[in-house]
Amino acid sequence: MHAQQGQQTLEKLLCQAFEALPESGHLQVATIPGVGQVTAAVLVAKIVSIDRFATPENLVGYFGVFPEEYSSGVDRNGNPRRRSRHMSRKGNDLVRRYLFCAAKSAITHNPAVKALYARLRARGTRGDVALGHCMRKLLHLVFAVWTTNRPFDKDHYPWEHPADNATADSRPPAAQQEAAGPRRDVIPARKEVTAAEVSIDGTAESVNLHQAAARHAELNSKPPCGTRGSIDYAHLRSQITIEQVLRHM
Numbered sequence: 624m625h626a627q628q629g630q631q632t633l634e635k636l637l638c639q640a641f642e643a644l645p646e647s648g649h650l651q652v653a654t655i656p657g658v659g660q661v662t663a664a665v666l667v668a669k670i671v672s673i674d675r676f677a678t679p680e681n682l683v684g685y686f687g688v689f690p691e692e693y694s695s696g697v698d699r700n701g702n703p704r705r706r707s708r709h710m711s712r713k714g715n716d717l718v719r720r721y722l723f724c725a726a727k728s729a730i731t732h733n734p735a736v737k738a739l740y741a742r743l744r745a746r747g748t749r750g751d752v753a754l755g756h757c758m759r760k761l762l763h764l765v766f767a768v769w770t771t772n773r774p775f776d777k778d779h780y781p782w783e784h785p786a787d788n789a790t791a792d793s794r795p796p797a798a799q800q801e802a803a804g805p806r807r808d809v810i811p812a813r814k815e816v817t818a819a820e821v822s823i824d825g826t827a828e829s830v831n832l833h834q835a836a837a838r839h840a841e842l843n844s845k846p847p848c849g850t851r852g853s854i855d856y857a858h859l860r861s862q863i864t865i866e867q868v869l870r871h872m
Contacts, residue, residue, distance in 0.1 A: 637664045648673065648772035655764050655775045657729025657736060662721045666765060669718050679766040686718060688759045719758075726757040734777050736760050 641664035644650075649670075653663040669686075676682045697703055729736035736757045743753040768775055 634661045634664075637661065637668065640664070641667060648769040651768035651772060651774050652765050655729075655761065655768060656733040656777070657725045657731075658761060658765070659725070659728075662725045665718055665721045669715055670765075673766065673769040676766065679763040682766050683759050683762050686715065686722065686762065688719070688722070688755065688762060722758050722761060723754065725761055726754050729761060730754070730757055733761075735764065 638660050641660070644667070649663075649667045652658060652666060653660050655663075658666075670676075670682070673682075676685065726736065730740040731737065739760050740753050740757055743756055744750070748756075764775065
């Protein structure tokens with residue numbers, strides 16, 4: 624009970640300090656749906672100046688709102704651990720907690736975040752992973768409104784029904800599949816790598832391949848009678864014992 628009262632007191636003081644700051648683009652952070660005044664004050668207190676970050680991704684990396692892959696080590700049975708992806712543990716934990724709560728509110732009240740969360744869940748993304756993406760989206764919005772010094776505009780973009788979706792739906796299924804990229808269940812045919820060179824007109828020199836094979840067989844064949852073949856030193860050494868060598872020394 625006392626801890627909760629202490630937190631509320633600190634949040635009140637933080638909001639007062641936020642309101643006392645000179646007027647600039649940081650005030651627009653509080654206009655983002657889902658980001659209340661307390662969360663805006665926490666973000667601004669940690670960011671200090673948006674000029675410290677050249678891109679939105681720099682801001683995302685500063686707070687550690689990105690997935691990391693864990694694949695090292697073994698389990699208790701000695702087997703290699705399966706690769707998994709988790710939210711990075713970098714960044715300020717307090718800010719990330721407020722940002723997580725803001726994302727939970729934004730999936731209901733923020734059209735941009737709401738549409739993103741719906742798309743991810745429709746693809747089968749876990750709820751906590753989808754919220755991580757929403758946290759990243761909020762930081763992108765923070766960067767946008769702060770740098771432009773403009774409030775969040777819910778009508779700036781057709782979040783729920785993007786224009787490109789209407790174009791894609793009007794195309795035939797074959798065109799949609801082509802635009803979506805190669806299917807995962809179809810394995811492309813492998814190109815056979817041969818020793819044959821490619822001629823100028825782009826066709827494989829199969830004749831050269833046969834000639835090379837014939838030449839290889841000729842070199843490895845037994846030399847004809849009356850001609851002097853190469854000496855097989857390995858076979859010769861196997862026929863001479865060490866005692867015979869010592870007797871001739």
